[in-house]
Amino acid sequence: MxxxxxxxxxxxxxxxxxxxxxxxxxxxxxxxxxxxxxxxxxxxxxxxxxxxxxxxxxxxxxxxxxxxxxxxxxxxxxxxxxxxxxxxxxxxxxxxxxxxxxxxxxxxxxxxxxxxxxxxxxxxxxxxxxxxxxTSGQSKYKKGLVMLGGIPGKSVMIAGTETFYSQIIEQLGMKNLSPSKNWPNLQAEKIRSLIDKDTVILEVVTKKEALWSQSNWQSFCPKCHVVPLVSKRAAYPGLKVIEIMSNVLSKGSGHD
Structure with a gap:
């Protein structure tokens, strides 16, 4: 048996x-x-x-x-x-x-x-x-914009309110201030009208060399509070980028 x-x-x-x-x-x-x-x-x-x-x-x-x-x-x-x-x-x-x-x-x-x-x-x-x-944590910021490229010192491409990146920051307790659902390219004047002292711009790039220089930001938006996120995994919608964005936005700085 x-x-x-x-x-x-x-x-x-x-x-x-x-x-x-x-x-x-x-x-x-x-x-x-x-x-x-x-x-x-x-x-x-x-x-x-x-x-x-x-x-x-x-x-x-x-x-x-x-x-x-x-x-x-x-x-x-x-x-x-x-x-x-x-x-x-x-x-x-x-x-x-x-x-x-x-x-x-x-x-x-x-x-x-x-x-x-x-x-x-x-x-x-x-x-x-x-x-x-x-349940990957909470951002130390309440509102912001997710930047994914642009023309240095001239315009930025922003993640709209119906994008994967926007949904991540919302899960982390942030409000996305983008005026569009998709991927708008915004000039400096528009960016300045959207932000205040409590707003963060998350600059997402896949390699450090792609980050805007300090002079680029000075000419584009001198009062912008910018936090860099450098990770190859930021190039596609996956689980790891949720964790990476959570770590960066909870600390206020960071890389992969």
Whole structure:
């Protein structure tokens, strides 16, 4: 009787193993990041050249230019795609009978939903991970603007009220003062009209060399309180940037 029970447990274990993805090809830095945070970085057997995680895995291009032959040779259990980049790739994968999952990564809720779905794909409960990022702290500032580029000393591109970055600072207790829903380019006069002494501008860049110089800010907005955020992970909507923005806005300065 005991032997039969052990056989049943072994069979159940083998069935469970086959139900969940064991090997994954990731075509998105954000998806690689989420998979790694969930504890399955080693399960990524191929990635894009832009992924900051699973760096030991071979590169197979991006979702827009995926090396299908190489993917086929790797025999993955699953290929993960971003919904806005799947294009012809999903059609080719379907023709070759390669299983794939397309995940939306636009809003903060999308990121949380994708995390939950990926956790299910790997057969784990992702609630602890989600709780960590949903309760990632509070900003020391009450209002501000998130700057993502521009022409030094002349204009800035600001994250609008319906962007991923805006949703992060709102989660951290800040109000986004952007006058637009999307990505407006604002001149100095407009910026000055939006801010006061309690406003912070979060200058988000992927490398330190891209930060505006002090003279740029002096000519553009001498009274602006600017806090830099330097991180390669700021280039895409993922979980890590939530943590990074939380750390920077709670301390008032910082880098990745």
């Amino acid at each position: 005991k032997e039969e029970k052990l056989k049943s447990l072994l069979l159940l274990s083998l069935l469970s193993f086959n139900l969940y993805a064991q090997t994954v090809v990731s075509t998105s830095p954000a998806l690689s990041e989420i998979i790694s945070i969930l504890g399955f970085e080693k399960n990524i057997i191929a990635r894009t050249p832009y992924c900051l995680d699973a760096k030991k895995a071979p590169k197979v291009g991006t979702a827009l230019e995926l090396d299908i032959e190489k993917v086929l040779s790797l025999k993955p259990d699953l290929v993960v795609l971003q919904e806005n980049t799947e294009s012809k790739t999903s059609i080719n994968l379907k023709k070759l009978n390669i299983k794939y999952k397309s995940l939306k990564l636009v809003s903060l809720d999308d990121i949380y939903q994708a995390t939950s779905e990926l956790a299910s794909i790997f057969g784990v409960d992702g609630r602890d991970v989600l709780n960590k990022y949903k």
